[in-house]
Amino acid sequence: MRATLRWAHSDLRTHRGEALFLVLATAGIVASLLLATALFGYATNPWQRVFTQARGGHVWIHTGPTAAADKLASLDGVESVAGPYPTASAILTSRGARASVELRGTSERPAVGRPLLTSGHWLDPATPDGVVLESRLARALLAGPGDTVTVPGTARKLTVVGVADSAEPRYRPGGEPGLVWALPAAVPGPGGQVIGLRLTDPDDTDYAVQRAVTLLGAGAIGEVSTWKQARAEAQGDNRLLGQVLGLFGLGALVAAGLAVHGAIGTRIRGHLRDISVLKAIGFTPGQVVRVFLLQHIAYALLGAVAAAALTQTLGRRVPGRLGDAVGVWQGLPGHTVALFAVPVGAVLFIGATTGLAAWRAGRVPPVPVPRPAAPAGGRPPGLARRALGLRLPPALVLGWHKAFTRRLRSLATVARLALPLLLIVVALSAWTTIDRFHSRPEQTGLPTALTVHADAGLTDRETRTVLERDPQVAAAYPGVEVAALVPGQTATIALRGLGTRQDPYPYTLAEGRPARGRDEAVAGQGLLDLLDVRIGDWVRMTVGDQPQILHIVGRSIEPENAGRVISTSLDTLRENDPRLGPTLYELRLRPGADPDVVAARLTTAGNGHLDVQAVTNPADGLSALRGVVVGLIVVLALIGLIELLTAIGGTVRESERDLLALKAIGLSPRQITAITVTATGCTALAAVLTGTALGTPLAHWLIDAQSRSSGIGAGIAQGPSPTFLLLFATAAVLGATALATVPATRAARRRLADTLSAVG
Template sequence: MRAAARWTHAHLRANRAAAVLIVLATAGITISLLLATTLFAYAADPWQRVFTQSSGAHVWIHTQAGAPAGSLAELDEVRAASGPFRTVRSTASRQLGGSKAALELRGTPHRPATAAPQITEGRWLDPDTDADAVNGIVLDASVARALWVKPGDSLALSGFPSPLRVVGVADTAEAAFRAGETPGVAWVLPAALDASHAGPDQRGRTIGLRLADQQDTDYVVQRAVTRLGADQITDVSTWRQAKAEAGSDNQLLGRLLGLFGLGALLAAALAVGGAISTRVRGHLRDISVLKAIGFTPGQVVRMFLALHLGFALLGVALGVVLTQALGTLVPGRIGEAMALWHQLPEHTWLPYAISGGVVAFIGSATCLAAWRAGRVPPVPVARAAVAAGRRLATTRRALGLRLPPALVLGWRGAFHRPLRGLAAVGRLTVPLLLITIALGAWSTLDRFSSHPEDVGLPAALTARSDSLGERELRQRLTDRPEVTAYPGVEVQALVPGQTGTITLRGLGTDARPYPFSLVEGRAAHGPDEAIAGQGLLDLLDARVGDWVRMTVAGRPHVLHIVGRSIEPSDGGRVISTALDTLRDTDPALHADFYHLVLRPGADPAEVRDALTRASDGRVEIREIPNPADQLSAVRAVTAGLITVLVLIGLAELSTTVSAGVRERGRDLLALKAIGLTPRQVSAVIVSATVFIALAAAITGTVLGGSASGWLIDLQGRTSGWGTGLAQPPGLGVLLLVGALAVVAAAAASVLPAARAARRRPADSAGDVL
């Protein structure tokens, strides 16, 4: 033990800089993984973010107006309560347009502390600063989107003598508004409820309960029913239901970020493993000396394990402490994400899991390297000398071809040991591959933004009106030359043998067919022809060319699927045909809306405002949502992950350079013996690193481009949108990635190569003998 301790102490004193770099590298990888996990939780689970920021309620209980709902706050399992609020059920509609939505109006004199709505637009109701606050209303964001309203708009509510003005839009962790299923939530002052003419059957109370243990949800609901009586409770909703509904809207983002996170973890793991293996190979001579003076293989293994596990533990601890202490001070999204991360339930155990995973991997990599160190023979000098002689003869034959010496010797230095060279290429390939995949996701998002007509979104606007006839509405829309209007109608259809419903859409006419984004088959031209989304084909186990039968209000429709389109709405469970085809079955059918396809270069917002002014507000126009808007967070997180991957790649380059310098240091006498100048020796080291980077760049970009398209199309198919979404990075972008990797490799190796080339022959003798 004393000899091992002395060797460890001497090793640390002789290699202080290397030890510090290993600790800092481990700390940097730990920080990167913790920050990546934090950003994943921040961006991929918006429901959890809102729930945490608002101190959301785990249970919402809706009761009759006379029920003592406030007594539920006294339950032992309840930590805090929101309300109880007096409520009124009403139907809201815009004064301009025909959008309607069921609302649950809650009367509150101030913004609640528990389950506090998070204002995203406008402000909260404040009677102290706004004399007209009694006529104001704050809407949940989901119902605001359904009604097409924003702060400043007016809503007409059934049972209220005058319209209410929208003063704010807020995010909540409650179940989102769903037409015909879940009413939207809105907040007003109590005086506004007093002015309502709603009957007793439309009035009630609502209370939100925040529990000490979220797993007690079902038990608390049972106790509430027991205390109030089943006849007094009209509805119950829980955090599990709200999270499940919200999660279905963010699967694409979550999967994408999860993929990048796992890839970054793999790249970091390979980088650390390569650094440790290189470090052990650099001490083969020391290991031989230790065995020569009596150390057993087991003692050597234990010394390396203890040394590198100590580095790992110190680096992980440093990374965790820095992240926890300084993470919230970072400006921008990272600091905000860290502040939220400290409040999430996962924060209690996930940092330990990540730290344990890093230590476990480094420990496993160290075990393998230490086991190899234990097998090093005490006197490996003769075998190394023979091998060097054979390599020198091969190099001389290659130089006889009159190729530049730096290239020949650089190639030999990179791949004269194929397994070791391929391992270095593979470790550097992983971050480059992931960077290429990330760029593929970025270019696909750009495709959604710049060419939505290629991904199932040819129309930018949709228009409807309850006050204008179909002919007059069509005339007003087609007055503008940059607009092409396509009449449409959507109905819910039942498919035989299915308990759910699908969307049957009539869009366009036989004379003017709608420009669907077809990726398979052909457009629908004749009667009874239709195109379908991938989700519908999967649901019916059908394919292009099949006939399908469905029922709408008792009327059967038999359609021939002649093509498949990219369909981003309703999970792809949509079948579309011409409006004329639906009118053959129901002649009284009229267009419910118009999809407006704009001329290239036209601004949707300007066209919308112009059409609204021209119709004196009698036409309701809204922009069709683009999925890229929901995935805007991917850009920021992707940029951060690319930065992490670049750092991991630079760390791997540093390992490759150090290994190359060590190898070339041993061959320095041979290189100078065949006539190479110090500048040429330096060029050999640089070219060896460049060859490895070039091989990794070619492999990473080629595989990354293919993998990017495959992964995005796989996600499109499983989400029901269908394949054909992916937009691979441009050739120029791939060439730029490869060029930057090569330039970074050359830059990282120039200075170490120059130092190695300046070493005197006497300094290198020990490395060769």
């Protein structure tokens, strides 16, 4: 045991940098996997907790004010119902913030879909104008218990008496209205009603919606939302962040395992004589294997324990979503198991790869085998001889020859070094794609910057006059968005009519062509998947009791409503249903215009009749991903550095036996150094080219696959520019050659006696 510890200590002193990088890389890998676990728990558990405690409804159906919605309680499979409650649409303002809301009248706290109060108290008849706000809506309005919110254009004021969590789809600016619970008397002139159904079998949702539509009639149904849609919306970007962290964490773990495997293999080749001596003095093959195995498991264990401890103690202090996720995750039942299982799994994986490499050390014979004095690669190939005949510098030719002499070993080294570089290219592509949403939103399905809703106080002509008068408004596209029942009547989708044939809306198309003719439309990926249709198909949907039949001629990139959107011109919708008129206006601003400034100016110009909202950019919720990408790149760079140090060490050790021959033919120490540096540079260049060539299409495929599954649709992936990739490749190669210069110089200046002992 003492001899084993001495060997391990001597090896640690020789490879301190490599050991440090391995510990840091393992810590980064385990931390990323733990954060991914936390984000997955944070994405799913809070909503599930609210849904369970609130006894949330599996289906929420909005109907007309005269529909007999109470009949739905008698449907088979319906366990209990919430409502029906009268509803009315309104705009609320508070402290300069505005939000579209749904006022829901209820005299008692519901038993199904029960709002969970987070502050304040429930509605009280003693406060007839009191309301309870859904928590996300309350944050948007900067309102809490005791505050007053107003209804623009009227003298009406409402007092906030409570804030509550709900398992229904939450408020989204410019999209889903916020929920406001009020006494029935505080909901004047209700324009509809809503009823929630709690089912005995949650998977029976689609069938329950079909039966509800059959019972009430398609014309009575306004909108349908299900618990699955609410869960997906609640998970949102947190699940995506968890997937990114998990994917890169696993990829980095594989890269680290391969780097350790290569490092041990190279070290064994460089210490064959020492290992033989150990066996000659009594070391068994198992003891030799344990020397390498225990040493590297100790490194991995140190990094894993450090990552787990830091995540546990400091994780919740990380600003933003990651800190919130860790704080919630630490209170979940499976937290302790995950905190133990993830580091153990990472250490076991690194231990397995270490064992495979260390097994070779156990097979080294106890009698040293003299290494050949001549280079193992034999005579230089014809290409190298011709290059020398052209009077190219011998150092460059021999360095290239050294780098690729042993094809299998050289390919393995290039592959191990290319893997972390490949993952870095994928991470950079994710960063570039997010930047594209901000820098070029018109290419990612966001051609407009503001959405304007006008109340009954302004006509269409007056509204367009106010909008087009602003000097920074380049175009105003009138439109309407309604909920439509899909074929089969199992869900509702968003049907949009934007722009006119004379002034068409600039949709961002990924496939097909724009909708120019009558009854032509473009659809999002989510809608195509939901209806199982393709470009060229005709679809029939129902808006109230009015059918709409549209021909899909293109696929648009749709960041909203999970891509479940079909869009055509306002003219087409009005031809099919003359009752439809513009209810919103999408504004395209001039380059350099500040959306917040324009919104404030338009709100003032509208004298309280205009509700101006900035278009939600999906990349706003992914701001935490930037920090994640930076951290992942650092971890991957450490792994690449481990592999690079291994490759340099192997090249330097193999060049020692050629040192006498190179000096005998007249090469100076500087030229001998250049051979090793060139070999390292060629290996790094091959790895960079491989990683870039494979990483760029892989990044596009991964990003498009994720966007396709989220409903946005493929076509948003954006890789780094060729100039940036060229700079990245140049920096990697120059860094590798600089790193190889010092050990190569020391080896080239070794004394002949040392060289003879190394060769012998």
